[in-house]
Amino acid sequence: MGTKVLLLAFMVLFLLAPVQSAEKVEQTEEYLSKAIEFHGHLGPYLVLGLRAGLYANQILGKEPMETEAFIKSKTTPPESCFADGVQFSTGCTFGKGNISLEESQGLQVTFRKDNKKLILRLRKEIIEEMNSLPPQEEAWEKLAKDLYKREIKKIFEIL
Numbered sequence: 215m216g217t218k219v220l221l222l223a224f225m226v227l228f229l230l231a232p233v234q235s236a237e238k239v240e241q242t243e244e245y246l247s248k249a250i251e252f253h254g255h256l257g258p259y260l261v262l263g264l265r266a267g268l269y270a271n272q273i274l275g276k277e278p279m280e281t282e283a284f285i286k287s288k289t290t291p292p293e294s295c296f297a298d299g300v301q302f303s304t305g306c307t308f309g310k311g312n313i314s315l316e317e318s319q320g321l322q323v324t325f326r327k328d329n330k331k332l333i334l335r336l337r338k339e340i341i342e343e344m345n346s347l348p349p350q351e352e353a354w355e356k357l358a359k360d361l362y363k364r365e366i367k368k369i370f371e372i373l
């Protein structure tokens with residue numbers, strides 16, 4: 215009878231334990247709020263950086279000391295806001311020197327850890343979608359929230 219109670223207790227614990235993947239656990243409203251607090255405002259490039267970084271964590275494992283991130287984009291806001299999303303999610307920081315930002319057309323990030331490499335390139339459709347947005351802040355926030363939930367492969371080409 216003691217064993218049955220113990221077994222039941224384990225089952226209850228197991229059912230209560232969150233059994234979600236790393237990205238799902240982190241990709242919550244609360245996580246986004248913390249990132250906004252870090253960055254200062256909600257924008258699509260912040261969210262794109264978060265999504266890229268969370269995906270890299272999932273594929274390569276989150277190792278803030280061992281991962282490197284190389285970003286190629288415009289080096290001024292709003293494009294450069296992407297770097298804050300990557301810093302927040304991966305722990306690669308300018309202070310540690312394991313993230314870089316290089317002036318370029320388009321937007322691409324390469325993650326490197328051990329001998330593994332992951333490249334995410336922002337899809338042209340997304341760039342066009344952003345270029346066609348009205349200047350109002352609400353429109354940008356709406357797109358940012360939408361990009362937070364959109365399927366990763368519809369946002370980036372994964373190389």
Ligand SMILES: [Zn+2]
Pocket residue numbers: 253255257260291292295
């Ligand atoms: Zn920003």
